[in-house]
Amino acid sequence: MTEFVLGHYAYWFIFVLLGLGFYGMVVKRNLVKKLIGMAIFQVAVIMFYVSSAVKTGATIPIADPALGTAETAKYINPLQHCLMLTAIVVGVATSGVAYALVITIWRRYKTLDEKELLERMKDDADPE
């Protein structure tokens, strides 16, 4: 049991991060804090991929003449890192769109607090 807990410490860490991110998105009332939660959530997924690429005693995935290329166990898996570069770019783009929306909301309602926002939206009786 202890071995299981300690052996998967990276995963526990990631689950904590996922939980933190989810908490931020659901419980926090400020829209920017929600976005911070979203960013933590995304980063947790990225960490999960990167941690799955780890091999004990392996080196960076660049062909080393001293090690040869026959044994893949001597190099860590580069694929996850490449995938996560794309995922980071996607995350940045999402944040960009999200903050643009936050700016629009601020300009229209002069608040980023969810509760106040809902009250001010009720005042717009006009459906348009």
Place this chain on the structure above:
Amino acid sequence: MPILNSSPALPVVLLLPTAIAIPIVALLRKRLAYILTVAVMAVVTVISALNMAKVLDGGPIHYWLGGWFPPIGIEYVLDRLSAFVILVVNAVAFLVLAHSRRLVDREIPDPGKHVPYYAVALLMLCGFNGILVTGDFFNLYVWLEICSLSLYGLVAVGSRKSAVAAFRYLIMGTVGACFYLLGLGFLFTVTGTLNMADLKAIFPQVAGQPTAVIGLVLMVVGFGLKMALFPLHGWLPDAYTQAPSSSSALIAPIGTKVAAYVLIRVLFFVFGVEYVRQAVPVTQVIGGLAAAGILFGSVMAMAQKELKRMLAYSSVAQIGYIGLGIGLANPLGFVGAVLHVMNHAVMKALLFLAAGHFRMKLGHSTVPEFDESVRRRMPWTTAAFAVGALSMVGLPPAVGFFSKWYLALGAVGRSNWVFLGVILLSSLLNAVYFFRVIERLYFVRGKTTAGSPEDAPAAVRAEAPWPMLVPVLILAAAIIGLGLLNAVVVKGILAAAVPPGMG
């Protein structure tokens, strides 16, 4: 011709550069943005139709991007299912975009946003085409995010409240995408591959591992969010209501259907029917949630006064029919679900466009304020709306009847009387909320004309202009035409697309 060998990739390859080129071309003349958009969608629709014919003739088409062989390279696959859904998506999007010019001019107040609107719409369609054609899980994630980001933009250009609706949609959509990515990560760690065909081949060796099960469940949750499967539909009603009518007409018929397609593809074609029914019964869960969603969406739709909001809740119910087909997991259920992807795309596009006409000509789309004078002013729009509404209720020979028919047959085949009851009950509920609108449009005398039929012509004929009317009438004709031709679609295309192991 060598260019036609790469036909699975052509829609994506055409749409992406055009989307980027539109803001540049529009510097010459603003009008060019619209013309270019419609032109490229026409070309893409023709290519999709040719691809469909090719797939029907010679079986699935595989294309390897950059000449890298799978499983290392990214593979694009067109089989009967994907070619069919791509054709539906592109044809409906072509009609909606051809219709959209006046609605965009009218409902997006800032003229500086008109040109980017078309660029973003094409970017979204590029994402949808990519999702539908790709045979690679990570490529799918990238396309998913491309179309989702464009979707948020299309929602946010609408009414004053639209930015808040788009923000909520963004949070939920990102959580959905993250769940999918996390699920994919679990699957990748046990199989070591991202190619769908390759994963399918490896999967039986790892099927028993808890990691694989977690991966599957996370993926289903992710796509459940994207397709607004009850109870994960929270973002949908606000987003569809607050978006401009042209956006709702573009998003509502296509957006959630693409996610439903991915769910069908992943569950039945990658994991296998046996696995998702018996080993890990996710299809039963999806079916149950879908049945609850149908009832919930229908009841909520009955409570709405605003036409677009009513249609949005009806979308929640309609996506349930597709979920129901997935839940049945038998050939008839599968055919019903895929047929409903097409039917609902045609019907919802028509209904949202008609709602856009009402908004443009009357300045509102509030159901209790409709009366007979609306029909006098816009007889064609009203007639088309009535056709769409009758099809939603499920009256033959409109298309809406046939997908429900196949689903009902599928439910009987599984002896699943609960699903059968839900299908019948929901048809009645649909009838309640759509007949309410039709009744007001056709039979309720307006305040101005009350009591004196002689005053009736007081309502001036003010139909929507013909460039808007033609796409709507084509969609209305398609509802009847596809309904009459449904046997051709089912026997010719879908019967042979049933996933292996389902019979």
